[in-house]
Amino acid sequence: MKTYIISLFYIIGFINLIINGDPDVILGCGIFGFINTKESKLDKRSFNILGVNNDSRGGDSCGIFIDGKVEYGVNKTKLYSNFFKESKLLKETNKCKIALGHCRKASVGNISLETAQPVVLYNDKNEVEFVVIHNGTIHNYKELATKYIPDIDIKGLTDSQVMARIFYYAGYDCLEEYYGGAVFVIVDYRSGTPRVFAFKGASKQYSTSLNEIEERPFYFIQNEDTFLFSSISTYLECIIPDSSYYTLVPNQLIEIVDDDIYLIKECNRSNCWQSSYYPSNHFSNYGYYYEGQGYYTQNVLPFPKENKEDKKQEKKQEAVRVTDGGLYVMGDKPLHGMYNIDNYGETYNSAFKSDIQKLWFWDGILLYGHNEFVFLKTISSNFNLTKDDVKYCMPELLNYLSPYPIAELDYLPDEYVCDGKAKCFRAINENTSVAFNGSIQRFLTCKQLLYLDGKVDAILYGKLRNEATTELKNRIKESKINIADLYKDYC
Numbered sequence: 001m002k003t004y005i006i007s008l009f010y011i012i013g014f015i016n017l018i019i020n021g022d023p024d025v026i027l028g029c030g031i032f033g034f035i036n037t038k039e040s041k042l043d044k045r046s047f048n049i050l051g052v053n054n055d056s057r058g059g060d061s062c063g064i065f066i067d068g069k070v071e072y073g074v075n076k077t078k079l080y081s082n083f084f085k086e087s088k089l090l091k092e093t094n095k096c097k098i099a100l101g102h103c104r105k106a107s108v109g110n111i112s113l114e115t116a117q118p119v120v121l122y123n124d125k126n127e128v129e130f131v132v133i134h135n136g137t138i139h140n141y142k143e144l145a146t147k148y149i150p151d152i153d154i155k156g157l158t159d160s161q162v163m164a165r166i167f168y169y170a171g172y173d174c175l176e177e178y179y180g181g182a183v184f185v186i187v188d189y190r191s192g193t194p195r196v197f198a199f200k201g202a203s204k205q206y207s208t209s210l211n212e213i214e215e216r217p218f219y220f221i222q223n224e225d226t227f228l229f230s231s232i233s234t235y236l237e238c239i240i241p242d243s244s245y246y247t248l249v250p251n252q253l254i255e256i257v258d259d260d261i262y263l264i265k266e267c268n269r270s271n272c273w274q275s276s277y278y279p280s281n282h283f284s285n286y287g288y289y290y291e292g293q294g295y296y297t298q299n300v301l302p303f304p305k306e307n308k309e310d311k312k313q314e315k316k317q318e319a320v321r322v323t324d325g326g327l328y329v330m331g332d333k334p335l336h337g338m339y340n341i342d343n344y345g346e347t348y349n350s351a352f353k354s355d356i357q358k359l360w361f362w363d364g365i366l367l368y369g370h371n372e373f374v375f376l377k378t379i380s381s382n383f384n385l386t387k388d389d390v391k392y393c394m395p396e397l398l399n400y401l402s403p404y405p406i407a408e409l410d411y412l413p414d415e416y417v418c419d420g421k422a423k424c425f426r427a428i429n430e431n432t433s434v435a436f437n438g439s440i441q442r443f444l445t446c447k448q449l450l451y452l453d454g455k456v457d458a459i460l461y462g463k464l465r466n467e468a469t470t471e472l473k474n475r476i477k478e479s480k481i482n483i484a485d486l487y488k489d490y491c
Contacts, residue, residue: 028105029117029135030054031185031218035196035227037258039097042066044090046239050230051080051101057135057231058103061116065100066093068128068189072116079103098187098194100133107137109158119164129189132164135216135231136181136201139275144174172253175199175267181215181274185229195255197264198229202250204273212250215274219245224259255321261447262321265344319345322442324449324456325407325422327364334364336387337373343469345444357473363387365402366443368479372401375483379490399427403475405436405451423454430486443472 032050034042051062062080063072066089073083080103084090093099102117109115121130138144138159145154145162148170154162159180166174167186175182178201186197201215220229221236221243230236236245248254253265320341322328328335330347340348342356351358359366360373367373376398380390391398399406407424424440425433435454442449445468448460 028057030057030103030231031133031135032230033100035256036097039095042093042096048084049235053232054103055080058105060106060111061104063102063116065118065131067096070120072113074113102133115158119161130168131187133185134160135183138178138180140179179272183216183218197255199253200248200250203269207273214250218248221245227256322444326404335361336363363391365398367401368476371483396427396433397430399433400430424451441468443468
C-alpha cells in the first residue's frame with residue numbers, strides 16, 4: 001500500500017511540474033552572481049533572492065565568493081535560504097566587484113565542506129588566484145586529469161575541482177573533450193586584474209543522438225554597470241527592470257570585460273555527448289517533484305587521443321580584443337603595425353595556419369592593409385607627426401582607411417560627441433565623414449552594435465565569430481581606395 005501511495009505522489013508531482021513548474025528547474029546545481037564593471041555597493045537583497053531561488057537546484061551544500069573571500073554552507077546551512085541569514089561574509093561586505101554563488105546537488109564526490117563550491121585555488125602566499133563555479137557533471141574528468149595534469153594527485157577531488165585545476169594549469173582545450181554537462185564561470189586573478197570567463201556547453205544527449213542540445217541553463221542581464229547571471233531566469237528581469245535576459249551561445253568560451261562580451265575560444269563538441277541517462281526521481285528541497293541527477297554509465301567510446309596539431313609556433317600571452325569604440329587592444333595597449341591573428345584573437349609569430357590573418361593597425365585602429373599603414377607612416381615622417389597626431393588630427397582620414405567606423409578617441413571635436421559620449425562616423429572621403437547609421441559586427445567580438453545617427457541604438461549578442469571574420473575579409477577585399485592618389489595629396 002505504501003508503494004502505491006509514494007508512486008501516486010510522484011505522478012501528482014510530475015503533473016504539477018509540467019503545469020506549474022519552472023522549466024529551468026530540471027538538473028542541479030545552481031549558479032548565480034554579480035560582475036560589476038567597478039567596485040559598487042553589493043545589492044544583497046537581489047543576490048540573496050537569486051541564491052534562495054537556486055536552492056531548488058541544490059540542497060547538499062552552498063557557498064559564496066566575494067572579492068577574494070569565500071564562505072560555505074553545509075549541514076544546517078546547506079540551503080542558501082538558511083545560509084545567508086548566518087553568513088559573516090555577507091554581513092561584512094558593503095562594496096564589491098565580483099560576487100559569485102553556488103547551490104550544489106552532489107553528483108561526484110561526497111557532501112562536505114571540502115567539496116562545496118566555489119572552487120578556489122591559492123598561490124604560495126595564500127592569495128586567491130583562480131575561482132570556478134560549475135553546474136553539471138564531467139564523466140571523464142579522471143581521463144582528462146591524466147592527460148592535462150598528470151603530476152597532480154586528484155584523489156578525493158570532485159569533477160569540478162579537477163576541471164578548475166586543468167583550466168588553471170593547462171588552459172581551455174579540454175572544453176572540446178569532456179563528456180557530461182557543464183556551465184562554468186571562471187575568475188582568473190593571475191594577471192593582477194581579475195579576468196572573468198563563462199562557458200555553456202552543448203553536445204549530443206546520448207552517443208546515438210543526431211543533434212546537439214544545451215547541457216545546462218545559463219541566463220544573464222548586462223548593462224553598463226553589471227553582468228548579472230543565474231541558472232534560473234526567474235527574478236532576473238525584476239532585479240534590473242525594463243531589461244531582457246539573454247543566454248550564451250553554446251560552446252563558446254567568452255570573457256566579460258566591463259560592459260562587453262568577447263569570444264575567446266569556439267569549441268567543437270560534435271564528438272561529445274552528455275550521458276547515458278537513467279532517471280532517479282526525487283523531490284526538490286521545496287517539495288515539488290523534478291527529474292534529478294540520476295546515475296550515468298561511463299563513456300562508451302574510447303577517450304579521444306591527443307591532437308598532434310602543429311604547436312611549433314608559440315602563442316603570445318594575451319589575446320586581442322576590440323573596444324566598443326572600435327580600438328583593437330592587447331591588454332590595455334593599442335595595436336600598432338602588423339599582427340598575425342587567428343579567429344580567436346590569439347597572436348602568432350607567423351601565419352602558419354589557414355585561419356590566421358595578417359592585419360595592420362594604426363594605434364589601435366584596424367586598417368585595410370599594408371599600403372594604408374605605409375601611407376600613414378609616410379605622412380607622420382614627412383610632417384614630423386607622432387602616431388597620436390595622425391590619429392587625432394585626421395579622424396576622417398583614419399576612418400577612410402579603416403574597414404570599420406571609429407568612435408573611440410581621447411580627443412574629439414564637438415561634432416564627434418553627443419551627451420559626453422563619442423559618436424560613430426563613416427568617412428565619405430579622406431576629408432569628410434557623416435554620422436554612421438547601420439550595424440557593426442566587429443572582428444573578435446560577439447557583440448553587434450546597431451547605430452542611429454552615430455549613437456548606439458541597440459545591442460545584439462551571439463552572432464558567430466566566423467560571420468564577423470567573413471565580414472572583415474569581405475570589407476578588406478572590396479576596398480577600392482586609391483593609395484597613389486592619396487600620396488599625391490598628402491605627401
